Amino acid sequence: MGRRLAAKITGVAGYVPPRVVTNADLEKIVDTTDEWIRTRTGIRERHYVDKGMAASHLATEAARKLLAEKNVAPEEIDLIVVASVTPDMMFPATACLVQDRLGAKNAWGFDLSAACSGFVYALTVGAQFVAAGTHKKALIIGSDVMTSILNFEDRATCVLFGDGAGAVLVEPAEADGEGVLDFHNDVDGSGGCFLFMPGGGSLNPPSRETVEKKMHYVHQEGQQVFKYAVRRMAEVACQLLERNGFSSRDLKLVVPHQANLRIIRAMQDRLGVDDSKVLVNIDRYGNTTAGTIPLGLRDALDDGRLQKGDLVLLVAVGAGYTTGGILLRWAY
Ligand SMILES: CC(C)(COP(=O)(O)OP(=O)(O)OC[C@H]1O[C@@H](n2cnc3c(N)ncnc32)[C@H](O)[C@@H]1OP(=O)(O)O)[C@@H](O)C(=O)NCCC(=O)NCCS
Secondary structure, eight states: OOOOOSEEEEEEEEEOOSEEEEHHHHHTTSSOOHHHHHHHHOOOEEEEOOTTOOHHHHHHHHHHHHHHHHTOOGGGOOEEEEEOSSOSSSSSOHHHHHHHHHTOTTOEEEEEOOGGGHHHHHHHHHHHHHHTTSOSOEEEEEEEEGGGGOOTTOHHHHTTBOEEEEEEEEEEOOSTTOEEEEEEEEEOGGGGGGEEOOSSSSSSOSOHHHHHTTTTSOEEOHHHHHHHHHHHHHHHHHHHHHHTTOOGGGOSEEEEOOSOHHHHHHHHHHHTOOGGGBOOOHHHHOBOGGGHHHHHHHHHHHTTOOOTTOEEEEEEEETTTEEEEEEEEOOO
């Protein structure tokens, strides 16, 4: 039996910065080709911020769109959780910056660090507060400016990522069986060495040496992460379905983290769902880390692929390793 939370998503919005960077643009910066990037990752283009735009700005834009669309006043928000590995600063938390810009004066909030699983973790946390009855309108945001930590001399990582944010509104579920039906999150810290940014924290505080050694960039062993992501995303998806008495046939839509199209396809093969049930937008955004899943939900809504009553699965693997999955009965 699952871990039902009396909380549901009642709105979704995304925001990506306007500047589009194609694979052809990257060919001019690093030794790569459009063909390699498309066939090895599925990415055609991604969006990059311009100087001065940080995670809080993307998050605020997504949140503003969401509040306007839902006709919700900022004062009605009582909790803001921002998932990010690229916060504006070490502190204050990005959630505080967003709270101020929105004028959400009745909200408290905090940041959560779980890399590519960040949105799933944040939604799990926010839904708990709403299900407990202590909060009525939680803003859950995934926002990352990956370009701030990319090494544009490392072709194996710099082509993979983009900048972007997505936000959802979480409110109490009214009917039994709508909203969050179950979740599973876990950590395997032994995988920390395969995807990390070694510099800038308390272990290696910023110094001339950390900059010279390029420690403020993403370091990754891609094949290790690839294999782990396929295995764990498929396992968590199957586990969530099974323990709730569903099969993959019952799913209307899977919204997976968008890290690599080959990861998504291998995961869906193991799960036994065809392309029509899997949201893919990595071709346009690349990997926006905590932004991918809410951006995917927004695209699914815009394309008419998500209707009230649909069984939806969100699933992600990220640095840590972190893994997260949420099974939802879509509620609006
Ligand atoms: C990074 C990733 C795309 C690399 O794909 P891959 O098929 O594993 O490729 P490899 O790392 O084996 O590299 C194969 C070759 O392509 C080269 N290559 C790597 N990046 C390249 C690029 N952008 N353009 C051209 N060639 C590239 C490598 O140098 C290597 O060349 P070699 O055989 O001469 O040494 C893939 O491992 C991946 O997506 N991993 C998961 C990453 C991820 O999603 N992380 C986010 C967190 S979930």
